[in-house]
Amino acid sequence: MAGGRKTKYHTHVEPKLLLIAAWARDGFTEEQTAIKLGLAYSTFRTYKDKYPALSAALKRGQEVADVMVENSLFKRAMGYQFEEVTKERIIDSGQVKRHGGQSELTDKEWQFAIRYFGGKCCYCNERLTEATKDHIVPLVKGGELTALNIIPCCRRCNSSKKAIDLEQWYKNQPFYKEHRLNKINDYVMLVKDTQANSVGDIGELTITKVVTKEVQPDVVAQIFWLKNRRPDRWRDRQDINHSGGLGVQIIDDIGGDLDDSDKD
Numbered sequence: 001m002a003g004g005r006k007t008k009y010h011t012h013v014e015p016k017l018l019l020i021a022a023w024a025r026d027g028f029t030e031e032q033t034a035i036k037l038g039l040a041y042s043t044f045r046t047y048k049d050k051y052p053a054l055s056a057a058l059k060r061g062q063e064v065a066d067v068m069v070e071n072s073l074f075k076r077a078m079g080y081q082f083e084e085v086t087k088e089r090i091i092d093s094g095q096v097k098r099h100g101g102q103s104e105l106t107d108k109e110w111q112f113a114i115r116y117f118g119g120k121c122c123y124c125n126e127r128l129t130e131a132t133k134d135h136i137v138p139l140v141k142g143g144e145l146t147a148l149n150i151i152p153c154c155r156r157c158n159s160s161k162k163a164i165d166l167e168q169w170y171k172n173q174p175f176y177k178e179h180r181l182n183k184i185n186d187y188v189m190l191v192k193d194t195q196a197n198s199v200g201d202i203g204e205l206t207i208t209k210v211v212t213k214e215v216q217p218d219v220v221a222q223i224f225w226l227k228n229r230r231p232d233r234w235r236d237r238q239d240i241n242h243s244g245g246l247g248v249q250i251i252d253d254i255g256g257d258l259d260d261s262d263k264d
């Protein structure tokens, strides 16, 4: 090639042929493409005539776009199925009750509480042969039946404390120990933290339902398709029948002038 001088085609267009095809696929016009390439539209047209690679890239992109729309239209015209997936947060009923503050503590929680206090009364430190459930806030004062409000103590302490405020009662006992009161408070904090953390664990989304749904064939898409693909057989008029569906007339005698027939 004489001189081998490089034009803007080689710098502005050739390295971007793939991109140009993609733009065409995305629906950009040739004028818009020229602007994106930094070229005058007239120059772009000249290149399109001169370089088959450019016209091929444009054609390729436009064809992809056409096929995509065609496929989509065809799918709508024919109807299709899809799976509707429902996901829900599954919360076990025990958890619901706990957070609603209405359920008794579970056996597991109770066993944990006894272990936490070393199998001893949380007040007098006597070894528990029979652990009784003491409500930190007495039930008669609105205390709950949850792990947060229940600690293990001996029967004697339990009967003695009754509905008296915990600290008020405990500090008046001969076996009162500040470190044991702290341990009770620590226990309540621990249970609170554990429950707060477990909310995340039980709140996970789980698939609860998969329903196969059907999208009915779309009559407008059908008509559009047929009128454009088979203009010889499908006339530009639809009759709506009384059942609500759209019917399309097939015209067999294509010899006549269809546009003039049946006009009011």
Ligand SMILES: [Zn+2]
Residues within 6 Å of the ligand: 121, 122, 123, 124, 125, 126, 153, 154, 155, 156, 157, 158
């Ligand atoms: Zn006791």
